[in-house]
Amino acid sequence: MELRTLRYFVAVAEELHFGRAAARLHMSQPPLSRAIKQLEADIGALLFARSPTGVTLTAVGAVLLDEARALLDHADRVRVRVSAAAGLATLTVGILGDGTDPGVGRLAATYRRNHPGIDIRVRDTDLTDPTCGLRAGLVDVALTRAPFDERTLTVRVLRTDPVGVVLRADDPLARRAELRLPELSDRRWFQFPQGTDPVWQSYWNGGRPREGPVVRAVQECLQAVLWNGTVGLAPLGHDLPGELAVVPLIDMPPSRVVAVWNEGDANPLIRPFVESATTAYRR
Template sequence: MELRTLRYFVAVAEELHFGRAAARLHMSQPPLSRAIKQLEADVGAVLLVRSATGVTLTAAGAALLDEARALLDQAERARVRVAGAATLTVGILGDSADPGATRLADAYREKHPDVEVRVRDTDLTDPTCGLRAGAVDVALTRGPFDATGLTVHELRADPVGAVLRADDPLAGRANLALADLAGRRWFRFPDGTDPAWQAYWHGGEPREGPVVRAVQECLQAVLWNGTVGLMPLGHRPPDGLAVVPVTDLAPSPVVVAWKRETPLVRSFAALATAAYQTTGGRRTS
């Protein structure tokens, strides 16, 4: 029995009318009738009783209907599973123009040309990019964050600096310490954001200032309000802003993270390790 023939049978059994079933299947009635007759011959039993008023199921037909529905459901689940095996959803936080990300995209496409990569660009309130919620298969992100239940592999570590208005008195300094920023208003993340993530990007202290959720919001908060904050040194600020290295804060790790390892995720992590080679702790160009 072919799945196509079983679909035909289920349509007739549910509609109890060959004409309506043919319309539902977007086919003409004669080939549908021939397919059902061939199915009856294959199973050696009458499945449907035809009459002028419609169709009724025989006992054999009712039994086959249950089995056919189960088989078709199983076939659909298999189709979805196979399609999913050829799809990888990647969560990306931060700079998607990072040369490491570009090299990784090129390498992954070369090795897995038949895999559809779906990219989920996430904001700064979830450094895991939706891993815990199952929204992505793997995340290309930054730490630190709560890694409970996740596998996290560091790819590179970027020094960070304070982002300031270009006319800020501190903007001309060669470097800064966190103490130099004491008493300043900072852009900050919403309550409920990962505590480890907040603590790092807030310089280890509670901060007061505008709440932000995206990189552009951080930069605009500095430009419009004169607030301060932190950003990786490898990121070039827009006109009107400056980034000054902060010497007493550990570098920000660029990481690949995942919750459930699959062959596609494992390959992604291996290729990411090669793509994100570091030189002196800074991003390579």
């Protein structure tokens, strides 16, 4: 069995959907389906029970999943040890804005335990560059939020968060259980500096041009709301000062927490890191 085919199998087994697995692997669905059918032919047994809504693992598939994960983990450790011996055991990670996400803490703990020989260097970045310096070569991999211009990049979704609007606690709209974007059309929204990724800016503007103060960091966003009554969007579940409130937006697509790296980057430390992040952020 080729390691690549086993990675395909694990992706389908974890997503339980060929379409989602293909998107995760950044490939089209037909070659993924062919690879899995060939793997089943090689083994001589079905690995998945297929239905119009998705797939489920067979008993044989469940056994192979355990073995495939162990084999892929071992292959990753081999790459990491060889990289360390070659003096390549440093990985620079970009983290966007708020490093208090519990996923970051879980990832740091598990990665440090499983890869003690790797030196992780962290570059904390503000909101003006959602790729955290990746395109400029300042980091090897970024933990950030989409959407942004994904050309020449590989993106792995780690989690999705619902989004709300941040308001002053004494704002009349702060008493609402939920809001829609049109109800905020007359408000000023915080803006990112000129030259910021337009896809990123458009998302945090609710999909249309807005006007308001320019900010670069999370705290500047919160202060703009507190001092100027500006509104802006934020993922739900983050702690806010008592003077502020967040109201869920029911017509806003969720914010995707992602790991992203340069397409074709052969650094052997990236994949084990991303796999660890996938596990840590899904808990």
